[in-house]
Amino acid sequence: MALLAVLPALVWLFVGCLFPHWLPALPLSTVQVVSGAIGVFLLLTLFFRQWRWTHWAPWLAGNAGAFYLAEQSDTVNALPIWWVLSSLWLSFAPVPSLRTWSGKGLFILLLGLPLGLLWPPLGAGIAALNPSHWLMTATLRDDYPQLAYGLFVLAIAGTWATFLMYQVSAAYRWAQWAAWLVMMALLLTGSAPDALSWTVIVAATGLIVALADQLLRLAYIDELTGLPQRRALMSQLQHLKRRSAVCMLDVDHFKKFNDKYGHDVGDQVLRLLGRILAEQKGLKAYRYGGEEFTLVFAHNEQARLKTQLEEVRKAVASYPLSIRDASRPKRGNEGKQQRGQSKVQNKHVKVTISLGATVRAKNDTAEAILKRADENLYSAKKAGRNRVVLR
Structure with missing residues (x-):
């Protein structure tokens, strides 16, 4: 099931990054598609009371909104840093339930902070951490603007995936990795029509597949022994x-x-x-x-x-x-x-x-x-x- 949760992201990386012109046009606007995909995922997590999954809905919504509204290069360069820090924290740190006040506060923070990067002073401050500024010289940055960013993404993705394989992680952990990865790849396909819409659809699909796997396990796997019940x-x-x-x-x-x-x-x-x-x-x-x-x-x-x-x-x-x-x-x-x-x-x-x-x-x-x-x-x-x- 972990492979199914990651498969949409792998297909998206192949098509969206290498052949963006293959992406079919969507009949709905970007706002409608993004709202619909994230809304379906959020409703499923709330309906089945899977509270630890819920925070990925505002994470996707806030990041998609910031990317959609970003016009300044500082904001675009700041987004990957926030995506890395926030996704790693959501994946590995204890996350409070949405039923608590701290959980509700985190929900609002994940939704609003990416939009705060649109404020030039904050966006410029975070953008200074962009890997292209410290992984490559100015000459190489001018000649190969995407190389440093690509190396940075590969390093994080490889380290994260190695840890998941070592821990024999469940589909949920892999879906988190895939959601982060497709958002990072979005900057490589930003000029393609409907790129943001397809990115959110892919990320939400992987999370929904992992959620289905979790629900099946709750129904059929005994938690104490790990055997089918x-x-x-x-x-x-x-x-x-x-x-x-x-x-x-x-x-x-x-x-x-x-x-x-x-x-x-x-x-x-x-x-x-x-x-x-x-x-x-x-x-x-x-x-x-x-x-x-x-x-x-x-x-x-x-x-x-x-x-x-x-x-x-x-x-x-x-x-x-x-x-x-x-x-x-x-x-x-x-x-x-x-x-x-x-x-x-x-x-x-x-x-x-x-x-x-x-x-x-x-x-x-x-x-x-x-x-x-x-x-x-x-x-x-x-x-x-x-x-x-x-x-």
Whole structure:
């Protein structure tokens, strides 16, 4: 999905920068197109209560308005500096919710400050930071006016993208990068008709695609374990292949474990189990609910299933879960200072799971196969837990 969020920007960079004459004329005015594109994005963020996304609407609106009204070179040269600073801050700094007063103030600031660059003293002051003034000599600036700017954009874009790839960032982070990049490229296509309109359309499209990805994740991905949740499982079970199998599993004595060590440690167990299941080959893991998980296999070979399920059981049972000692300081620096002074800092416990699996029968419904797997899970628990029942 991250690629889809960036794809409109990549197409725009290719067409808008290299072949601006290819851009089709738009039937609406620039003001109408910009207002419509940003308005759709803003309404979607407000409707779905995705508050951290909302600030990108005034960012786009303010920057587009400043570019549209700019007539002085100082203002045009000041815009890229503001675009870099503001977009990086929105992307990586904690942003207050629009529901707070500070969030509302930030909304107004992002909308109004770019327009303030139209004031000559402010525009000239920011324009002095333009990279062409300190990356190239006066002679080179005259001969190659766009070279320094292009190098500056490539440096920022490359560093930003490298960080996102290193962090394995979500589509939202990439959409922010793409929105900034197309705005920076706008100065290279400023003379093309409808360039501003197409730039805002591309930026808003990338953000909307990333927003759709976020909403899908909220609906289908469990936040605690990172696994698909029950809604995704039920959809998958409606399309099971003829040769397939389903397994229900849960953590043994999870309630007692929660009562003894606390819900934070219980969540730690579920995250651990989610990570172990996600790393297993040849199966698709889902969080069914609570401490229950479901595994779906694309084959029904019982000997192979037994081996795979035993591997899952052993992987969990052999993992030493480390529980922080209650007396250990929560602050990292204090913990380092006391390291080695106490013989017991962490307690290691073992977690086990029980598994009940079944192969798909002819004309099986999703409810029928889950019920049969759940009955086998109950049999595994009744037989002593920490075991697999497959039939």
